[in-house]
Amino acid sequence: MRRKYKLTISFDGTDYHGWQRQQNGITVQEIMEDVMEKITGVPTPVTGCSRTDAGVHAETFVCSFFADTTIPAEKLPFVLNTLLPPDIRARGCAVAPDDFNARFDAVRKTYKYQILNAPFGDPLLRRYAWHYPVRLDFGKMEKACAVIRGERDFRCFMAAGSVVKNTVRNLSELRAEKAGDLITVTATSNGFLYNMVRIIVGTLVYIGNGKLSLDCLAELLTAGDRRLLGITAPPQGLRLCSVEYEL
Amino acid sequence: MRRKYKLTISFDGTDYHGWQRQQNGITVQEIMEDVMEKITGVPTPVTGCSRTDAGVHAETFVCSFFADTTIPAEKLPFVLNTLLPPDIRARGCAVAPDDFNARFDAVRKTYKYQILNAPFGDPLLRRYAWHYPVRLDFGKMEKACAVIRGERDFRCFMAAGSVVKNTVRNLSELRAEKAGDLITVTATSNGFLYNMVRIIVGTLVYIGNGKLSLDCLAELLTAGDRRLLGITAPPQGLRLCSVEYEL
Numbered sequence: 071m072r073r074k075y076k077l078t079i080s081f082d083g084t085d086y087h088g089w090q091r092q093q094n095g096i097t098v099q100e101i102m103e104d105v106m107e108k109i110t111g112v113p114t115p116v117t118g119c120s121r122t123d124a125g126v127h128a129e130t131f132v133c134s135f136f137a138d139t140t141i142p143a144e145k146l147p148f149v150l151n152t153l154l155p156p157d158i159r160a161r162g163c164a165v166a167p168d169d170f171n172a173r174f175d176a177v178r179k180t181y182k183y184q185i186l187n188a189p190f191g192d193p194l195l196r197r198y199a200w201h202y203p204v205r206l207d208f209g210k211m212e213k214a215c216a217v218i219r220g221e222r223d224f225r226c227f228m229a230a231g232s233v234v235k236n237t238v239r240n241l242s243e244l245r246a247e248k249a250g251d252l253i254t255v256t257a258t259s260n261g262f263l264y265n266m267v268r269i270i271v272g273t274l275v276y277i278g279n280g281k282l283s284l285d286c287l288a289e290l291l292t293a294g295d296r297r298l299l300g301i302t303a304p305p306q307g308l309r310l311c312s313v314e315y316e317l
Numbered sequence: 318m319r320r321k322y323k324l325t326i327s328f329d330g331t332d333y334h335g336w337q338r339q340q341n342g343i344t345v346q347e348i349m350e351d352v353m354e355k356i357t358g359v360p361t362p363v364t365g366c367s368r369t370d371a372g373v374h375a376e377t378f379v380c381s382f383f384a385d386t387t388i389p390a391e392k393l394p395f396v397l398n399t400l401l402p403p404d405i406r407a408r409g410c411a412v413a414p415d416d417f418n419a420r421f422d423a424v425r426k427t428y429k430y431q432i433l434n435a436p437f438g439d440p441l442l443r444r445y446a447w448h449y450p451v452r453l454d455f456g457k458m459e460k461a462c463a464v465i466r467g468e469r470d471f472r473c474f475m476a477a478g479s480v481v482k483n484t485v486r487n488l489s490e491l492r493a494e495k496a497g498d499l500i501t502v503t504a505t506s507n508g509f510l511y512n513m514v515r516i517i518v519g520t521l522v523y524i525g526n527g528k529l530s531l532d533c534l535a536e537l538l539t540a541g542d543r544r545l546l547g548i549t550a551p552p553q554g555l556r557l558c559s560v561e562y563e564l
Contacts, residue, residue: 082440127441147437161437190394190408193329194374194445194556309441 072138076166077146082157083127084197084306089118098122098158102133105153109146110137119172119313120179123265125305127198130161132313134172178314180243180258183271183307188251199252200271200307206278208253211246214277215255217288218270219244226294227273229265229302237263246274256311265302272300319385323413324393329404330374331444331553336365345369345405349380352400356393357384366419366560367426370512372552374445377408379560381419425561427490427505430518430554435498446499447518447554453525455500458493461524462502464535465517466491473541474520476512476549484510493521503558512549519547 079102087095091103099118106114119132141149147160154160184199186192191201221240228237243258255274257267276282282290282300290298326349334342338350346365353361366379388396394407401407431446433439438448468487475484490505502521504514523529529537529547537545 080437080440082443129439129441151437156438156443157440159438159440190327190398191403191406192376193327193404193406194376196329196403198441 072136074134074136074166074168074170075143075146076164076170076172077133077135077150077160078162079128079131079133080159080161081128081131082197083122083125085157087124088126089120089122089131095124098131101154101158105150106135106137108153109141109149110139112138117172119176120262120310122310123268123305123308127306127309129309129311130313131310132172132176132315134166134170136168172313175315176313177316178242178258178260179262179310180256180312181262181267182309182311183255183257183267183303184309185253185255185271185275185303185307186251187253195252197306198309200304202275204279206253206275207280208246208248208278210284211253211274211278213284214274214287215244215246217284218273218291222291223294224263224266226290226299227266227269228263229269230297232264234263239263239266244270267308268303268305269299271303271307274300275303276300319383321381321383321413321415321417322390322393323411323417323419324380324382324397324407325409326375326378326380327406327408328375328378329444330369330372332404334371335373336367336369336378342371345378348401348405352397353382353384355400356388356396357386359385364419366423367509367557369557370515370552370555374553374556376556376558377560378557379419379423379562381413381417383415419560422562423560424563425489425505425507426509426557427503427559428509428514429556429558430502430504430514430550431556432500432502432518432522432550432554433498434500442499444553445556447551449522451526453500453522454527455493455495455525457531458500458521458525460531461521461534462491462493464531465520465538469538470541471510471513473537473546474513474516475510476516477544479511481510486510486513491517514555515550515552516546518550518554521547522550523547 087097089098091099102116116133116135143163143165146163150160186199186201187206219241224239225237239261241259247254334344336345338346349363363380363382390410390412393410397407433446433448434453466488471486472484486508488506494501
């Protein structure tokens with residue numbers, strides 16, 4: 071019987087060109103669709119909860135698809151894991167309402183970004199953190215989080231060239247934590263613009279290294295010009311941690 | 318002027334055949350010696366604090382070598398890092414006494430071993446933890462640590478075929494900690510036999526899954542037969558964390 075499934079996976083994005091299928095490189099979506107086709111025998115379009123960029127990771131990433139299979143939903147992750155490469159793992163599956171859509175039904179997502187703020191890089195973190203050798207003022211970065219978070223127009227934190235009409239988002243959580251040399255930025259929102267977390271992190275680093283003042287930041291948030299804010303932080307530090315649905 | 322140097326590095330062992338130079342694959346020692354030869358212009362034998370196995374990592378690994386260079390010791394890590402691959406990083410360097418030997422002068426080492434005890438693997442930990450899907454009794458593993466630690470003959474925790482005369486070691490610390498699904502075993506000793514930590518971890522897992530009882534373990538420690546204990550845990554969960562010298 072043809073049913074809609076909600077599947078949770080994790081992946082290490084290092085060797086993928088992001089989620090969304092494309093001509094120029096292998097993507098997580100392509101792998102998932104190929105494996106589902108092997109299982110069901112027919113082409114199986116898989117919808118992902120977000121278009122993650124090349125090199126970005128996911129602790130939790132939710133997919134939805136229609137499939138006709140006799141494999142019980144709770145067994146599907148075990149079957150998938152025998153076919154998936156080790157850098158993608160299925161972790162949970164359930165039958166969902168026919169109209170469930172992993173992307174459009176997501177009401178909240180949480181991302182984390184790791185910055186290693188130390189003179190020397192750490193080989194064991196190089197795939198999962200941005201190594202930033204110049205000392206950052208963590209106190210200022212914490213204050214900047216308080217300035218940025220909230221419901222507002224986040225146009226200035228959107229990659230140039232992106233075409234989205236409504237750029238108002240509710241960034242309900244934005245906080246920085248420090249453990250030894252590792253700074254972790256956590257961001258929760260009802261929706262993220264293209265590159266939004268990475269531009270926020272790049273801006274926090276500009277605050278931390280003194281290139282941007284807190285007063286300036288407050289003004290620029292209103293001005294809404296991407297070019298006046300920090301650089302886009304590199305992808306490997308970013309991971310999608312949770313996706314929430316109202317069900 | 319020719320001087321002895323003490324250099325601290327970190328490496329991700331995934332893509333190396335361990336520390337020690339060999340015919341069959343690339344090793345960390347080979348990379349370090351090649352890079353030092355590039356810097357000094359002459360062959361530079363580098364001594365490592367231990368022979369780590371293929372796939373084992375190091376947060377801290379100490380090397381010693383003679384070199385004649387005008388680069389100040391504290392600058393050497395920066396120069397090395399421009400020449401080393403990203404999975405090996407130099408982190409500190411100092412001039413040492415001429416008779417300093419990174420291997421024989423080490424008085425204590427600490428290793429950590431990570432076990433992911435969850436039904437599904439985690440792609441972000443697959444290079445750094447042993448995924449063990451069967452539920453482990455953590456309380457029993459903690460008790461087993463108390464049985465194993467201390468000064469004793471560790472012959473039964475040495476890989477078969479190993480030829481070492483004195484197999485008495487002081488395992489001053491052996492403890493297991495649990496955070497969510499991740500179990501971390503920490504072992505500190507004045508010396509480790511070949512595969513000792515990995516056999517201890519394999520034995521702790523046998524205790525945790527019920528294949529071996531605590532009573533049996535106590536007896537086997539005295540019997541001293543490797544074949545009666547647990548399997549050798551896979552290398553990727555292991556990392557050398559610190560090396561101490563009396564200086």
